Amino acid sequence: MAGRTQETATQTDVWVVDRPGPVRTSPLRRIRRSVPEPGPHQVLVRVDACGVCRTDLHLAEGDLPVHRVSCVPGHQVVGRVVRSGEPAEGLGEGDRVGVAWLAGTCGSCAYCRSGRENLCPQSRYTGWDLDGGYAGYTLADARFVHRLPEDWPEDELAPLLCAGIIGYRALARARVPVAGRLGIYGFGASAHITAQLALARGATVHVLTRAEAARRLALELGAASARRAYDAPPEPLDSAILFAPVGDLVPVALSALDRGGTLAVAGIHLSTIPALDYAAHLFQERTLCSVTANTRADARAFLEEAERLRPRVHVERYPMDRADRALADLAGDRVTGAAVLMNGQRPP
Template sequence: MIKAYAVHEPKGELKPFEYDPGPLKDDEVEIDVEFCGICHSDISMIDNEWGITQYPLVPGHEVVGTISSAGSKVDHLKIGDVVGLGWQSGYCMTCDSCLSGDHNLCSAAEQTIVAHHGGFADKVRASAASVVKLPDRLDKESAGPLFCGGITVFNPLIQFGIKPTDKVGVIGIGGLGHLALQFLNAWGCEVTAFTSSEEKKKEVLELGAHKAINSRNPSEIESAAGQFDFILSTVNVKLDWNTYLGTLQAKGRLHFVGATLEPLDIAVFPLIMGQRSLSGSPVGSPGNIAKMLNFAAQHNITPVIEKYQFADINEAIARLRSGKAHFRVVLCR
C-alpha cells in the first residue's frame, strides 16, 4: 500500500490516504519520495480550477527521490538512483511527437496528477521514460521545483533559439520568474524583470536581472518600447498585453508559460507591422529536462525554497495560497 495525502473535494484539506497501486508494470519505476515541491498547478487541481480533477486526488508533481523498484523492461535506471519526476508521468512513445523527441507534446501523455496519484506520498509510480536522473552536483532538497517550474521556463530557450545576445524581459518574479532570471542570466542574455513589487527590486538584481521595471507603472513599461527580442510571461492574471507587445523589437516574441484563464486582448496591427509573434509552451521533454538539470548544476542555479514537513502539508498549501511564499515551497521527508 502507498501512504499518501489526498483531497476529496474542491478546496478541501489534504488527509491521510492509502491506495494499492497494483503490480508494477514492466516499463515503470517506483520512487521512494524524499522531497516534493508544491506548485500552483497543485492548487489549481485541488480546487478543480481547470475542471479536470478526479477525487480523491493525491497532488504533487515536483518529486525527488530514490528508485526502490524497477520493471523488467527498464534498463536506463536502476534501484538506488536519485531521480526526479515532473508534470508528466508517461507517454505513448509511438506518435510523431514522441518519435521526434517532443514527448511533452504527446496528445496521450499521462499527467502525474490528472487521473493519476502524485508525489504527496511515501512512494509514487511512473513510466521510466518520464523519470530523469539527477546530476550528482545538484542539491536534492531544492531540486524538485526544477522538474516543473524550472523546465517550464528553460524549455522556451531551446524551442525558440534564444541567443546570448538577446534582450529578454520576464513578467512576474515568483515561483517561475525567479528561476527564469537565473537561467537567462547564465544563458548570456540581457535580462529585465517586470515586477509589481518595489521590495523585490534588489533581489531580482541578485537573482540575475540587469534591470527592473515596475509593472504597475505604465510609463516605465512604455519607456522600454521596442527593446526586447523575447518576453516571457510567467503570471496567471490578465495584464495590458498590448503595452507589453509595444516593448518588443521587430520580429520579437511574447511567450506565455503562465496559464492566465482569461482570453488575450491583443491588437493585430502591432503584430503585423512588426512581424511579432505570440506563443506558449508546456513543460519539456525528458531530454530537455536532463539538459536543464545539467545546465543548472553547471551554473549553480538553485530554486529559492521554503521547507515544510509532509505532516504539515496543509500549512504548506496555505502558505502557497497566501502569495507570500519565497519563492517555492518544498515538502521534506
C-alpha cells in the same frame, strides 16, 4: 520484482484533491493509503522532497479539469527507488531519481515520432492523470524519470523538475537572441531559475512582477531592473516570458517588445486575454506563442546545463504534513522563489 526491500512501509499518508475549489475551502485532504506495487516499466519511489507548483494550485482550485478523482498532486519529486517492475530501464534500489510533470506518451503518434512528445494527444501527467509526490511514496514510469546527482540537496533539486524544465523550454520558445533583452513577467519558482539561465547565456534581464520581495530577489540574482508588473521596462525587449497566469499582462508584454520580438506564455492556465490591437501589439512581426509541457529531451538538456551552472534555488521549506499551508501561501503570494515539501524533516 527486482530490488525488493524489507524497509518499505505498507501504508503512507497522502494529500488528495478532494473537492476542487478556492484554497480557503481546503480542497486538499490528508488521508492514509496503501503503498502501491510497481508494475511493468514502473518504479516505486520513496519521496524525499516535492516541489509545490502553481499547476498544483490550478488543479486544487479547479482551474484545470479533473482527470483523476482524489488525485495526489505534485510533480517535482526527488526520491529513491525502493522497488521496481520489469523491465525498469536499468534503475535499481537506491538510485536517486526525479519524477517530473510529463509522465507518459503513446510513443507512436506523429508528434512523438517527430520529437514533439509534449504535444502527444495521449500524454499523461504526474499529479493530474497519475498520483504524484504529495506523499511518502509514488509510482512512476521508469522511462520518464530522471537520474539525479548525489551532491545536490533534495530541496534545491525539486524545483528544477518543473520550474526549471518549463523555464528552459520557455527560453527556447521566446527565441532570446545572443546578448538579447529579455523581460520576465512574474517572478516565482520558474522565473527565478530561468532568469539565471538567461543571464548565464549573456542576456540582459528585466523583471516585472507585483511582489516587492520577488523584485528584491530578482535584483540580487543579477536582473538589470525589477519593476511592477504593469510598468514598462527601461528599454524595448527582444523577448519576453509571461509566467504569471494573468491574461491582462499579454497586451502589456506585447507592447514592451521591440520589432520582431517574441512573447512566450509559459503557464498551463491563463485568465482571459483582453482584445488585442493589431497595430499596437502584433504588427512589425511581433510573435505571441504558448509553451506546452516539455519533452524528455528538454529535461535532460536542462538538467545537464543546471548541473554545470548550479543556479541559486531560493527555497521555502515545509514539512509534508503542511502541504495545505504551502499551497495557501503560494496562492497568497507569500512564497518567494520555490516552496518545497520535505518528508522526515521540518524547516529550520
